[in-house]
Amino acid sequence: MKSDAILTDLYELTMAAGYFEHGIQPRATFELFIRSLPPQRGFALACGLESALDFLENLRFTEAEIGFLRRLPAFQNISAAFFESLGQLRFTGDVMAVPEGTVVFAREPLLEITGPIAEAQIVETYLLSVVNFETLVATKAARVVRAAGGKDVFEFGTRRAQGPEAGVRAARAAYVGGCAATSNVLAGSLYGVPLAGTAAHSWTQAFSSERESFEALLDSFPNTGILLLDTYDPLNAAAIVGRLKRKVPGVRLDSGDLASESRSVRQILDRAGHAETRIVASGDLNEYRVRDLVAAGAPIDAFGVGTELATSKDAPALSVVYKLVEMEGNGKVEFKAKLSPHKAYPPGRKQVFRICGNGDYERDVIGLARESYPGAIPLLQPAMRHGQRLGRRPTLQEIQGRAAESLSHLPPEYQSLELAAHYPVEESRMLRELTDEVRESVLRKEP
Template identity: 50%
Template sequence: MTDTPRSLFIDEENMALATDLYQLTMAAAYFQNSCTQRATFEMFVRKLPEHRSFLVSAGQEQVLHHLQHLRFSGPVVDFLRRHPVFKSVSPEFFDFLLEFRFQGDVWAMPEGTLVFPTEPILRVTAPIIQSQIIETYLLSHMNFQTSIASKAARLCLAAEGRAVVEFGSRRAHGPQAALLAARAAYVGGCAGTSNVLAGYLLGIPIYGTIAHSYVMSFDSETEAFRRYFNVFPENSILLVDTYDTLEGVQKALDMKVNFRGVRLDSGDLLGLSRRSRQLLDRAGLRDALIVGSGDLNEEIIFELTSHGAPIDVFGVGTELATSKDAPALGGIYKLVEEQKDSQAVPKAKFSSDKATYGGAKQAFRVSDERGKFVRDILALADEQAPRGGQPLLEQCMEGGVPVGNRGDVHATRRYVADQLGRLPGAYQRLYNAETYPVQKSPKLEEVRRELEEQYRGQPRS
């Protein structure tokens, strides 16, 4: 029996525990075995989800917040100390947790950078306890926000210049996921969101007017519209499909006022948008917007835009806020290098489908003379940039202290748009896009060969 319903909010007091238990048991094992060597981990994806030909990286800001503010509070440490799992662990470990600060170096692609498989989005170097313990929290933000920003970019491609607005809070995976989805969707190219908190916390444009229940709660559609218009004379997008879409448009026009637009939420959006446009134009409301919504995805939007549907704004909910066709991104965070006896020792896995490249890495993006992206080159972190190649990872934390400049979400959104303008069309078709080339540098391949020889050649314990 519980009398106080729980909010299940994450906050700075408890976020250290927003992780997998094994991060903490490994920390204890490293601690008691005096494993203090610096270790480098990289976050990357092995392959793209189906129908994706690029990813828009997102979530770096929340990761940086976490690294800067990660603390193990008294109550949190007491919980761990008393938990049966930790009963054989030495008391010094809990004192260590109370003093814990992340003091590592972090290199990351600036948020919004287009990214391809095998390229590190973030690279973390710190004493191994520190670089390991942050894995789960880091991945949950990067995987989710990158999924959504990438999905948003696809939807915006399909919309061919019309606005796409994120409407999916009610289907998102809880209230925080709704907020994160709104943020990532905006970064990926959406014009805004229905999520008010995203407006409050981040200054993202917010949109929305009325629901069917509002229309139904008045004796007539006309009355519902009029009463709404009187309160929002400049911002009324009237939902016209509660009973019959075209009659709804007509009832809005019967008010003889300049409402902002109409929203069509069901039915044949192509036909209905055309006939609605005619009705609006004939009444002289050429600037009135037509918003289309209702279970939209990039395929439907593409079909509508291909047929020239006069829809100005697409509202996308479920498909966007959950990235429904690819609801989980398999981003991983892997040990790639350790310092042993002041030597950097590359580390890699060699199982058939899960092989990784050892060594701390940098990704370079090579552009042609018009600024179009030609290829990426994955290299060791200390290699020189290839001709025409720009390094993608920048240092954003040094010894636990944030460094460098970071843009806000508006700058990040412009950065995404700029890059999409430079990524040749063949790599950003909605379906059957070509694979953008990511080459490995000769040195990186050499490290891989050496690691593989060591691994195959010697008894492993």
């Protein structure tokens, strides 16, 4: 998968061709937002902006890609001039965006793209996909980390991710959401996510006894080795660990009743003088099971969470959409809105105004960009101008810090695992009035 330019839906390219053929080249503004949050989610943690900006900065079509498109039956009536223009196409537009690690809600624009309509259209599919998935996992991670109540959470999900590349994206997003580390080495290398790992059952099996396998692991990894206890019988394995006359950094339980087994293992280790040995638990964990283990007082020091985190298993997609809200041509601005009954979205370039009281988030108002709410935090910030990134790229640690900060201002009732209350988000009067105007003008034209 070498190219990202044609990693898009066919209709983005047919529309771009159609605009070109009809000389329709206005500047257009599209907004990307989550239509509604999954039933189990009280908030989302914005993520995916850096992937989106990287994509926009590098957008270009190779000769081979253009050759492939030319030969598609759909394009048989399209002029050579269009394909020549594709070879020159770069993203030259502007981007407003909610920074990664910000708490957001449904219908709030997370990304706003303004540029020549063909450029802004072609990028739709890729932008939706990265914001969808990375926001999904960052949000899920925030839930799991909160449930862990201060214990470390390690992201272990690549093997069950929706493809290995999704594993890399999940590892980064999970760190944004508050995870301490990932097992995904490429994510460590690309993004600086701290790495964590233990050993598999095959390690134990490769030796002629468990004791031998444990000694061997600690010989090679004296400061980081974590011994897996459940290849045969966990308590028997814990007794073998207890008899080791050396430092044992940690042990891992991967099956069975984690609450009772962690207690038995802790007791065996403590009696054997291994009070410093950490217990890591894994095996089909999610935020609910982690919460229950913490509530039960299970002596677990870190949770390894895989499948449920890397796929956001209970809600594996967000209803992200990308809608045209404004067009500017011949010096005049036209407001655009989608008005179909269940999928309507207001017109015009917007801003999200976050209103706080005593330092806590109280409510958000989605208004027009030109409105102002003194004292409110405007969430959308300039991220790119004329195709160039603005400001320096934040470190992943900074983004994780921003997420922790943002979550600390969100009252707990919106963060509970069983959703208790909906955070108030309203539309400004000016926005509602503009929506009505656009609706009336469409009805006049399409009676």
